[in-house]
Amino acid sequence: MSKKRNTTLKELSKELSLSISTVSRALNDHPDISQSTKERVRKLAKQMNYVPNLFARGFRSRETHILGVIVPNISHLFTSTILKGILEEAELRGYRVIISESNNNEVKQVEMLNTMTQFGVDGVLMSLARKTTNVEEILKILNRIPIVLFDKVSSKIPCTQIVINEEEAAFNAVEHLIELGKQRIAIIKETENSYNSEKRYAGYLRALNQYGIPVRDKLILSTEDISLGNGRRLTNILLSMKKRPDAIFAITDNAAIGAIKALHKFKVKIPEEIAVVGFSNSINSTIVSPALTTVDQPGDKIGRTAVRFLIQELENPTNDVMTKTVEIKTSLIVRDSSLMV
Amino acid sequence: MSKKRNTTLKELSKELSLSISTVSRALNDHPDISQSTKERVRKLAKQMNYVPNLFARGFRSRETHILGVIVPNISHLFTSTILKGILEEAELRGYRVIISESNNNEVKQVEMLNTMTQFGVDGVLMSLARKTTNVEEILKILNRIPIVLFDKVSSKIPCTQIVINEEEAAFNAVEHLIELGKQRIAIIKETENSYNSEKRYAGYLRALNQYGIPVRDKLILSTEDISLGNGRRLTNILLSMKKRPDAIFAITDNAAIGAIKALHKFKVKIPEEIAVVGFSNSINSTIVSPALTTVDQPGDKIGRTAVRFLIQELENPTNDVMTKTVEIKTSLIVRDSSLMV
DNA sequence: AATTTCTATGCAAACGTTTGCACAAACGTT
DNA sequence: AACGTTTGTGCAAACGTTTGCATAGAAATT
Numbered sequence: 001m002s003k004k005r006n007t008t009l010k011e012l013s014k015e016l017s018l019s020i021s022t023v024s025r026a027l028n029d030h031p032d033i034s035q036s037t038k039e040r041v042r043k044l045a046k047q048m049n050y051v052p053n054l055f056a057r058g059f060r061s062r063e064t065h066i067l068g069v070i071v072p073n074i075s076h077l078f079t080s081t082i083l084k085g086i087l088e089e090a091e092l093r094g095y096r097v098i099i100s101e102s103n104n105n106e107v108k109q110v111e112m113l114n115t116m117t118q119f120g121v122d123g124v125l126m127s128l129a130r131k132t133t134n135v136e137e138i139l140k141i142l143n144r145i146p147i148v149l150f151d152k153v154s155s156k157i158p159c160t161q162i163v164i165n166e167e168e169a170a171f172n173a174v175e176h177l178i179e180l181g182k183q184r185i186a187i188i189k190e191t192e193n194s195y196n197s198e199k200r201y202a203g204y205l206r207a208l209n210q211y212g213i214p215v216r217d218k219l220i221l222s223t224e225d226i227s228l229g230n231g232r233r234l235t236n237i238l239l240s241m242k243k244r245p246d247a248i249f250a251i252t253d254n255a256a257i258g259a260i261k262a263l264h265k266f267k268v269k270i271p272e273e274i275a276v277v278g279f280s281n282s283i284n285s286t287i288v289s290p291a292l293t294t295v296d297q298p299g300d301k302i303g304r305t306a307v308r309f310l311i312q313e314l315e316n317p318t319n320d321v322m323t324k325t326v327e328i329k330t331s332l333i334v335r336d337s338s339l340m341v
Numbered sequence: 342m343s344k345k346r347n348t349t350l351k352e353l354s355k356e357l358s359l360s361i362s363t364v365s366r367a368l369n370d371h372p373d374i375s376q377s378t379k380e381r382v383r384k385l386a387k388q389m390n391y392v393p394n395l396f397a398r399g400f401r402s403r404e405t406h407i408l409g410v411i412v413p414n415i416s417h418l419f420t421s422t423i424l425k426g427i428l429e430e431a432e433l434r435g436y437r438v439i440i441s442e443s444n445n446n447e448v449k450q451v452e453m454l455n456t457m458t459q460f461g462v463d464g465v466l467m468s469l470a471r472k473t474t475n476v477e478e479i480l481k482i483l484n485r486i487p488i489v490l491f492d493k494v495s496s497k498i499p500c501t502q503i504v505i506n507e508e509e510a511a512f513n514a515v516e517h518l519i520e521l522g523k524q525r526i527a528i529i530k531e532t533e534n535s536y537n538s539e540k541r542y543a544g545y546l547r548a549l550n551q552y553g554i555p556v557r558d559k560l561i562l563s564t565e566d567i568s569l570g571n572g573r574r575l576t577n578i579l580l581s582m583k584k585r586p587d588a589i590f591a592i593t594d595n596a597a598i599g600a601i602k603a604l605h606k607f608k609v610k611i612p613e614e615i616a617v618v619g620f621s622n623s624i625n626s627t628i629v630s631p632a633l634t635t636v637d638q639p640g641d642k643i644g645r646t647a648v649r650f651l652i653q654e655l656e657n658p659t660n661d662v663m664t665k666t667v668e669i670k671t672s673l674i675v676r677d678s679s680l681m682v
Numbered sequence: 683a684a685t686t687t688c689t690a691t692g693c694a695a696a697c698g699t700t701t702g703c704a705c706a707a708a709c710g711t712t
Numbered sequence: 713a714a715c716g717t718t719t720g721t722g723c724a725a726a727c728g729t730t731t732g733c734a735t736a737g738a739a740a741t742t
Contacts, residue, residue, distance in 0.1 A: 008698060019722045024700060034720060051459040055405070056698035059396040060727050066439075074428065075421040075640075084416045087442050096460065098407075099440050101428050118392040119437065257628060264630075287598060287625045299416075349728060360692045365730060375690060397728035401697050 007050040016044060027052075058120065066096045067310065068116035068124040072104045072152065077282055078299050079127070082151065085303025086125060093311055095122070102129045110137040117145055123310045128152040130194065142321060148310040150302055153195060158323045160313065162306045166196055169295045169330040170203025173277045174249055176293070176332055178211050180340050182247035182275060186219040188234050188259065189251045190226050197226075200251045200279065219245050226251065231258025239266055246274055247338075253278040257288050260337065275338040290336030302328050348391040357385060368393075399461065407437045408651065409457035409465040413445045413493065418623055419640050420468070423492065426644025427466060434652055436463070443470045451478040458486055464651045469493040471535070483662060489651040491643055494536060499664045501654070503647045507537055510636045510671040511544025514618045515590055517634070517673055519552050521681050523588035523616060527560040529575050529600065530592045531567050538567075541592045541620065560586050567592065572599025580607055587615055588679075594619035598629050601678065616679040631677030643669050 013023045018037070026033045026041035027050075044050075058064040067090055071079050083099065090097045098121060102109035109129045116124060123146040132138075135156045141147070142159060153161040177185050187204050190197035208215050221237065223230040231250055235258065238245055250256035256278030260270060268274050270290050278285060278294040285292035305326060354364045359378070367374045367382035368391075385391075399405040408431055412420050424440065431438045439462060443450035450470045457465060464487040473479075476497045482488070483500060494502040518526050528545050531538035549556050562578065564571040572591055576599065579586055591597035597619030601611060609615050611631050619626055619635040626633035646667060 006698095010698075020699085021701075021723080022721055024698095025721090028700085030701095032720060037720080053400070053698050054460050055396055055400040056727090057700080059394070059400045059697090059729095060699050060701095062727080064396070073425075075418065075425045077416065077418065077421075080416040080418075080421045083440075084414075084442065087415065087440070091441070096439055096456075097441075098437055099424075099428065100432070100438075101425065114392075115437075119395050284625055284628045287628050289630070347728095351728075361729085362693075362731075363691055365728095366691090369730085373690060378690080394728050397697090398730080400699095400727090401729055401731095403697080 007048045064120045066121045068121035069099045070112050070126045072102050072129050081299030082303040085300030089304040089307040104129045106132050113141050123314050125306050146313045148306050150306040158321050160309045160324045162326045164297050164330050165327040166199030167203040170200035171207045172332050174204050174207035177247040184245040185247040186245035187249045188221050188255050191222040191224050226255050228254045228258040231255030232262040235259040235262035249277050251279050253280040253282040253285050271338045293335045293338035296331050296333050348389045405461045407462045409462035410440045411453050411467045413470050422640030423644040426641030430645040430648040445470045447473050454482050464655050466647050487654045489647050491647040499662050501650045501665045503667045505638050505671050506668040507540030508544040511541035512548045513673050515545050515548035518588040525586040526588040527586035528590045529562050529596045532563040532565050567596050569595045569599040572596030573603040576600040576603035589617050592620050594621040594623045594626050612679045634676045634679035637672050637674050
């Protein structure tokens with residue numbers, strides 16, 4: 001169990017009666033070294049189970065080939081799907097990944113960012129904590145190492161940002177409802193202006209405008225915490241109106257499922273009386289009945305793209321720090337909650 | 342953007358007209374150093390934003406304070422809950438965490454294990470890939486660094502193993518059904534003898550025996566892939582019997598939800614005619630209707646416990662590698678699918 | 683006053699790797 | 713035969729930290 005030391009270059013060189021540098025070069029396939037020597041070295045290295053000490057290497061070259069990832073909450077399906085993409089793409093490109101959680105705590109987020117740079121990660125992938133307002137510290141760190149934001153991003157931080165095309169996705173969802181013949185389309189969104197909520201709301205408005213449907217304030221409901229419970233609560237409010245909506249667009253699946261539960265309780269027919277569309281394509285959307293029409297966000301693609309852009313920056317360093325937004329396409333998955341036959 | 346070098350001990354020492362060693366000791370609170378010097382050093386260190394180069398440190402001390410984690414699939418709620426626990430506990434104890442996915446691929450699993458040790462992690466937390474049979478490579482690595490297994494474990498690997506008390510959890514679930522007055526309790530389990538499935542099946546058998554209920558082969562159904570679809574399919578088989586069961590215990594929530602869907606289709610009353618119990622307490626279990634009675638597995642506790650045991654081993658190294666199984670308690674969450682009034 | 687003990691500090695080696703430079707040996711060219 | 717070129721190898725420094733040992737000066741003891 002005690003940590004046996006690994007074979008080192010020195011040991012190899014002694015065994016082969018070569019210098020350390022020759023052995024090092026041989027293993028790194030340096031052109032100066034003769035073929036025969038290379039083969040001898042490689043053979044013995046394999047035999048003696050040599051593995052380079054990455055610490056010594058990283059220590060010298062100041063490159064660790066480690067990427068840091070900071071997310072608000074790892075046990076969230078969408079997040080872990082993104083992480084999956086990150087892990088896969090990083091591995092493919094020879095990088096290792098350290099993951100941390102900010103727990104939606106801004107202070108902790110900066111702390112993690114600091115220990116990660118201290119640790120020597122080559123770059124950081126980050127999804128911002130909710131209500132991140134003080135970006136100063138982050139900007140400081142951005143001066144030292146490249147950061148790529150994904151999912152929860154902020155225009156205040158000048159760097160590459162990978163997001164889904166929230167606005168268009170919402171537009172498509174609402175357009176779909178309009179094409180069903182719905183005219184009084186309610187939206188359930190977040191109160192505080194998170195990037196996502198804002199964009200989705202914008203898409204909602206654009207769809208209504210484009211199709212010449214009046215925007216009715218009464219049908220625009222907001223909540224601090226966009227949860228299943230609140231989806232249900234707000235739907236109850238909608239049902240108590242004298243003129244009920246004929247469709248509900250909830251900006252998260254959970255809220256949409258809450259809506260369905262509420263509609264169920266009051267025996268409202270879905271989608272005939274009121275159609276429902278959510279956002280995320282979480283597993284639950286297929287479990288609820290009727291199955292929920294929702295926007296599929298390709299999480300792993302976001303992850304992969306983020307890694308790709310970060311590595312691109314790492315390997316072609318430039319000094320101009322600038323905002324660059326990359327939008328990942330989504331698709332609308334139509335299910336029973338908006339399927340009119 | 343270009344990687345500015347960090348402040349080093351050398352720079353601090355020059356500024357303070359002290360030697361590097363004195364500065365180092367001052368920062369590490371060595372008793373040899375006078376209070377006044379310590380304060381001077383600390384002050385400047387803070388001012389110049391000094392952070393120790395962890396690579397140089399780890400390189401020298403051969404301790405990285407990094408734990409490696411290998412899981413079959415990160416985007417699985419239970420897994421990511423465990424990861425959450427691991428991250429929290431590790432952070433609390435000053436360790437960082439590198440996560441990798443084996444994708445249930447045995448070869449890749451060993452590969453990851455190798456690159457992790459090469460990288461210099463102090464220890465590894467691992468949940469085994471499905472059908473892990475060739476443990477030889479793993480045993481080799483176990484000789485070099487400590488490993489703690491969790492969730493998907495194997496008795497062939499002599500190390501600490503953190504699992505939930507599968508058998509007892511299943512026993513409690515079935516006992517609960519018996520107490521409802523159910524007598525013909527079917528089980529939906531896995532064909533291949535995975536650790537989890539086997540234990541849960543054992544709990545089922547023990548409960549029946551203890552209450553003197555005959556075990557009927559016809560009510561014991563197995564499937565390769567314990568999915569929602571297969572839960573539905575097997576339930577259809579149960580419904581086609583001349584003597585139907587009066588309860589179904591599915592060893593995963595997904596299979597249980599499949600069962601509920603099937604029962605729904607045939608208008609079987611849940612739980613009056615047939616009660617259903619699942620296993621996992623996944624989010625879906627509250628979304629399906631009726632809400633599913635299920636076994637809650639405290640994922641974060643598993644994660645925290647695993648970290649605790651690993652660090653314990655790291656900090657008190659012993660040479661005796663031995664199996665030690667730690668069981669985490671579960672609890673049965675009773676919901677509508679088995680709630681008889 | 684001479685000695686010992688203590689306190690605070692500095693020197694230098696070590697960790698394993700990479701790499702600029704030097705340099706022998708072998709070869710090719712006049 | 714003398715010179716330049718190429719090829720393969722080795723020397724030694726560097727990265728930033730920790731730490732055993734040495735030591736200078738102060739304080740305490742004789």
